[in-house]
Each structure stands twice: as C-alpha cells, then as structure tokens.
Amino acid sequence: MANPIHTDPNSLVEYGARRVIVTITAVICALLQLIDTTIVNVALPTMQGNLGASLTEITWVITAYAIANVILMPMTSWLSHQFGRRNYFAVSIMLFTIASWLCANAGSIEEMIIFRFIQGIGGGALLVTSQTIITESYPPEKRPMAQVIYVLGVIIGPTIGPALGGYIVDNFHWSYIFYINIPIGIIATLLTLQFVKSPHYSQKSRLRDIDWLGIFLLIVSVGSLQFILEKGQEADWFESSLITSLSVICVFGFYFFIWRELTCKKPIVNLRVLNNRNLSVGCVFAFVLGFGLFGSTFIIPLYTQSIMRWTALQAGMLMMPSTIFTAIMMPFVGQLMQRGVSTRLLVSIGMLIFFIYSLMAYKILTPDTGSSSFFWILVIRGVGLGFLSVPITTMALSTLSGSQIGEGAALSGMMRQLGGSFGVAIISTYLTRDIQAHRNDLISHLSTDNSMLQQRVQMLTRSFQGKGMAPNLAYNTTLKLLDGMVNTQSTILSYMDIFLIVGIMFLVCIPFVIIFIRESGTLQDTAHLVGE
Structure with a gap:
C-alpha cells in the first residue's frame, strides 16, 4: 500500500537527496544568523578605531542587529503566508547577504549601524523559518532527529562565532567577518529557490485586513524590551530616564499587543496557538535554555579574557569541547526520544547535569585555573545541553500541524532569543555590582x-x-x-557567585519539569495529527 504522505501533492515532507539538500540549506541559513550574532563581538575594538566611533557608538553594531532580529522573529510565520515561504526565505537570505556586503564596506559608524539593522531584518527570518522547513520536511516519526540537526546549528553558531571572529581579526581585516557571508548567501538563495516548497495553507491578507496596529505594538514593545536589555547596564538601568521611559512603554506596549492579537480576526502573531500546552511549556523552557546557553557562552570567554588574559581566539576555542560533546549527544538523545523515552526524564537529566557543570565551575575558579581544568566541565556542559535542547525544541512543536508549526517555531525562537538577552543582561549587571560588593568586603x-x-x-x-x-x-x-x-580576587568571587546562581536556577527548574511536562501528546500524537 502506498504511503499517503509520500503521494500527497500538498505534503511538505521530502525524501532522498532532496531532503538532504533542503536540510543543509536550512541549517546553513540558521548558522549564518547565529554566527553573526556573536562573531562581531571580538571585532568591536578594531572596528571602533577604523570607523572613528566611541565605545557607546560601537556597541550599537550589536544592539541594532539584535533589535531587528527579535522584532522580525514573531512576524515570520505571517510574512511567510503573505509572500510564500520559499519567496520570503529567499528574499530574507538575499537581504542578509546584501547587508553583509554593505557592512563590510561601511565608511562610518552611522552607516554600519543602519546596515547591521538591515542585516538583522534579513536574519530575523532565517532561524525560525529554517526550523519550520526542517520540521515539515521530515515525517512525524523522524522529527526528533530533524530537531537534532536544527538544534545542532543553534548550539554551534553562538559557540564558533567568537573563535571564527577572533581568527579573522587576528589574520585578516575585520571586513572579512561580513564578506564570508556573501558566497554562502548566494548559494543558499539558489538552493532555496530550487528546492524549498511553500505550504498550500499560506493565505495572503488584503491590504485593509492587515493588522497594522498589531505590527506597530509589536515593534514598540519587543523593540523597547530588547533595547532595555542591551543598554540597561550601560545606562545604569532605572537611573536613566530613557530606560525608565522605555520600560513603561514596554509594559503598556505588551499589554495592548496581547489584547490586540487575542481580539483581532487576522492577527500578525497568532497568540491563540499558545493554548497548545506543549508549545506554551516548551516556550517557557526555551527561555530557560536560552538563558543557560547564551549566558554561559558569554561568561566563560569573558572570564578567560579578563582574568586569564587570553585572546579572543583562545577564549573561543576553549568552548569547542562543549560543542563537540553536544554534537555527540544529540543523535543519542534523538534516538532515545524516537524509542519513547520520557521527555520529562531527559529534560530533568539535562537540568541536573547543567547544575553539576555550574557547581564544578564554581569550585575550580582561581587566578591560576588553566584550560585543562575547564576542559571537563565544558564537556559536562555539552552533555547537559544535548539532553536539554533536543527534547525542549521537539516538545514545543510536537503536537502542532499545518500553519501552527511556523507560528509555534516563531514564538519558541523568540523566547529562546529573549532568554539569551535576559541572561546576558542579568549576568553583566550582577557581575558589575557584585564585584564592587566583594571589593568593599575585602578592603x-x-x-x-x-x-x-x-x-x-x-x-x-x-x-x-x-x-x-x-x-x-x-x-x-x-x-x-x-x-x-x-x-x-573580587572579580573571581563574583564569577563564582554567577555560576552558583545559574546552577541553582537549573536545579530549581527540575520540579517544574516534572509537574508541567506531560508525556501524552508528544511524538505519537504528532504522527496521528499528520496522519489525519
């Protein structure tokens, strides 16, 4: 008997070489977006001198990209419906590629900030749409392994960004950080136009039906929040009238945005999809995962560069053991999920391992801590991320079908991104204030x-x-x-505090994992939904 999924002309499931090409294209695009989130960090001092920028101005190179990213993410599903997924994805890659060329040739800090914002608009679609494409290209029973492939890109991107950026800055001109995107972007665009399908359920809205108010409220609320997280510590948080004003705007913006999206017939972001328990719980844990992933990716290179006086390249290479062991663990965890091993158990194990990693980091920090001491704790971090990332990402989309998959991927992706932003903001603020407190105590x-x-x-x-x-x-x-x-000594004590606090946060999450993650409605239900 023929496979109904295979013969269905409306099915987005791919087979054979075509699935391989689609998967590679989507993963490359996700990597482009994530690498560019962190690769610029190590080049900022060099760019500052070349562009004649102040320290405050050069940090906008990061902030502009992050704000554009987080605004576009929740709108990605709607935009895919308006223009067709293939067309929207291809245009986003082209916009990202053109903006990369413009960034490489920027002659002033003002040009660089504008071009990075444009690059962020293009990049905002890449991560979420890549996940949607990969998810729908695989049959339900193989979607845990599909998420393994996608999540591997999510983990690798932020990790190799600083190392790759450090290597380029040390050996070439900083502009090559952006030039390397161009050939990859061109190839990805051509492959997208040739192999990526647009779903049959995409529906365009007439101009008068577009949720313009929702778009405005989304830009205001999410943009304000990202600005606060990026610039809060630099402006001393609520001591700044700008941060205080934006916080008020952010709160009211989110309130009216949620009201608008729940009452609008054709919302720009379908918040009703959060009625799906797996997605809502998955979004919460995606936030926690983003906090731990980006927070630890931020804190360890910062420690090695500030205390151990390592170069950016050395600090970036130190994270490689973690990435390698995450890559090793992911297929193993994916196989366990396909065999029916409890998602609740896998996530709980991941939380516990991440706590052990944080506790070990807390124990080993001294002025003389060497790379050999970091190796094994980073291996443990990699194992923990392997147990966390695949189950959380798979669970979030496991009981969604049709257009809900793209809508769910957009929301979970945004929550992971915001979790990382909150993690970096909270950690940097705590470090600044805790260092001074420890210094006063020591003195x-x-x-x-x-x-x-x-x-x-x-x-x-x-x-x-x-x-x-x-x-x-x-x-x-x-x-x-x-x-x-x-x-x-005060700085080391503060880093020790951070590791301990992050570890305790993951340990405290374990009871919530047991309470809120249900075992019904996961892989088996996905197969049933798609079968229907």
Whole structure:
C-alpha cells in the first residue's frame, strides 16, 4: 500500500537527496544568523578605531542587529503566508547577504549601524523559518532527529562565532567577518529557490485586513524590551530616564499587543496557538535554555579574557569541547526520544547535569585555573545541553500541524532569543555590582592594624627597592599591586557567585519539569495529527 504522505501533492515532507539538500540549506541559513550574532563581538575594538566611533557608538553594531532580529522573529510565520515561504526565505537570505556586503564596506559608524539593522531584518527570518522547513520536511516519526540537526546549528553558531571572529581579526581585516557571508548567501538563495516548497495553507491578507496596529505594538514593545536589555547596564538601568521611559512603554506596549492579537480576526502573531500546552511549556523552557546557553557562552570567554588574559581566539576555542560533546549527544538523545523515552526524564537529566557543570565551575575558579581544568566541565556542559535542547525544541512543536508549526517555531525562537538577552543582561549587571560588593568586603579586612598585611607590604616594598626603585616609588607600586590583587580576587568571587546562581536556577527548574511536562501528546500524537 502506498504511503499517503509520500503521494500527497500538498505534503511538505521530502525524501532522498532532496531532503538532504533542503536540510543543509536550512541549517546553513540558521548558522549564518547565529554566527553573526556573536562573531562581531571580538571585532568591536578594531572596528571602533577604523570607523572613528566611541565605545557607546560601537556597541550599537550589536544592539541594532539584535533589535531587528527579535522584532522580525514573531512576524515570520505571517510574512511567510503573505509572500510564500520559499519567496520570503529567499528574499530574507538575499537581504542578509546584501547587508553583509554593505557592512563590510561601511565608511562610518552611522552607516554600519543602519546596515547591521538591515542585516538583522534579513536574519530575523532565517532561524525560525529554517526550523519550520526542517520540521515539515521530515515525517512525524523522524522529527526528533530533524530537531537534532536544527538544534545542532543553534548550539554551534553562538559557540564558533567568537573563535571564527577572533581568527579573522587576528589574520585578516575585520571586513572579512561580513564578506564570508556573501558566497554562502548566494548559494543558499539558489538552493532555496530550487528546492524549498511553500505550504498550500499560506493565505495572503488584503491590504485593509492587515493588522497594522498589531505590527506597530509589536515593534514598540519587543523593540523597547530588547533595547532595555542591551543598554540597561550601560545606562545604569532605572537611573536613566530613557530606560525608565522605555520600560513603561514596554509594559503598556505588551499589554495592548496581547489584547490586540487575542481580539483581532487576522492577527500578525497568532497568540491563540499558545493554548497548545506543549508549545506554551516548551516556550517557557526555551527561555530557560536560552538563558543557560547564551549566558554561559558569554561568561566563560569573558572570564578567560579578563582574568586569564587570553585572546579572543583562545577564549573561543576553549568552548569547542562543549560543542563537540553536544554534537555527540544529540543523535543519542534523538534516538532515545524516537524509542519513547520520557521527555520529562531527559529534560530533568539535562537540568541536573547543567547544575553539576555550574557547581564544578564554581569550585575550580582561581587566578591560576588553566584550560585543562575547564576542559571537563565544558564537556559536562555539552552533555547537559544535548539532553536539554533536543527534547525542549521537539516538545514545543510536537503536537502542532499545518500553519501552527511556523507560528509555534516563531514564538519558541523568540523566547529562546529573549532568554539569551535576559541572561546576558542579568549576568553583566550582577557581575558589575557584585564585584564592587566583594571589593568593599575585602578592603574592609585590610586594616592598618593587620600585622600580616604590614609584613606583606614591607616585603614587597623591599623587593621593588632591590630592583632599583626609589623608596616612595616602591611603596606606591606595592599598593597598586595589592589593589590589583583585590580587584582580581573580587572579580573571581563574583564569577563564582554567577555560576552558583545559574546552577541553582537549573536545579530549581527540575520540579517544574516534572509537574508541567506531560508525556501524552508528544511524538505519537504528532504522527496521528499528520496522519489525519
């Protein structure tokens, strides 16, 4: 008897070489978007000098891209329906590619910020649409393995971005960070036009039926939130009138956006799809996953560069063991899911492993911690991400069908992105304030009555005098050295606190995983839905 899915002309499921090509195209596009999220970070100092920008201005190169990304993500499903998925995906790749060329040739910081925003608009569609294409190209029983392929790109992108960026900056001009996107973008566009299908359920809205108010409220609310997360610490949060004003706008914007989307007949973002329990629970845990993934990707290179004085390339390469072991674990976890192993169990194991990783990082941090000490904890991180990412991503879309898959992918993708933004914002803020608190605490113990301290000062002063320094200079050099040691120690203590807090957050999540993740309505229900 013929396979009804195989013979259905409206089916988006692909087979053989065609499925391989579609999958590779989608994964490459997802990687382009994610790599460009982090690859620019290490080039900022060089770009700052070449473009004559201030520190505040150059950070807008990151902020502009992030804001455009997070605004476009929830609208991706609607835009796919308006223009056809293949056409919208191809135009997004072309826009991303053209903007990459413009960024590489930017002559001023103003041009760079504008071009990065345009690049972010193109990139905003790539991640979500890639997930939708991959999901619908595989039959239901093979979708866990399809998510393995997609999530591997999600994990690899942020990790290799800094390492690749560091290598390019060290050996070539910073513009090659953008030039490398051009040949890949051209090939991906041609493959998309040739092999990617548009779903039969896509429906265009007439101009008068378009939810213009919803679009406006989405741009205002999500754009304000991303700006607050990107610039809050730099502006000292609510000490800034701009951040305070945007926070008020953000709250009211989200309130009216949700009201609008729930009452509009043809909403720009279909929030009703969150009535699907698996998707709503999956979005919450996608936020937690984004917090842990992007937060730890941010904190470890930052530690190695600020405390251990590593280069950006060295810091980026340090993350490779984690990525490799995540890649090793994902097919294994995908097979377990296809064999019916409990999603609740797999996610709980992943949360526990991530807690162990954080606890071990908390234990090993010292001024002398070397790369060999980081290796095994990063291996554990990779194993934990393998157990977390595939089940969470698969569960979110597992009971959706038709247009709901794209709508669900857009919402879960946005939540993962926002989780990462919240993670980086909270961690950077906590570090800044906790370092000062630890410094004040350490200084309070350095009283002039402390005999051991006085002996240490005298010993160091004599040592510097022995090297030919005048007594006053030797004494001042000793004080500067001690001040640097206090700064280093307070910074290490703050990083230890961060690792412990993130670990406890994942440990606390385990009871919620057990309570809220249900085992019914996963893979078997997906097969039933598509079979219908």
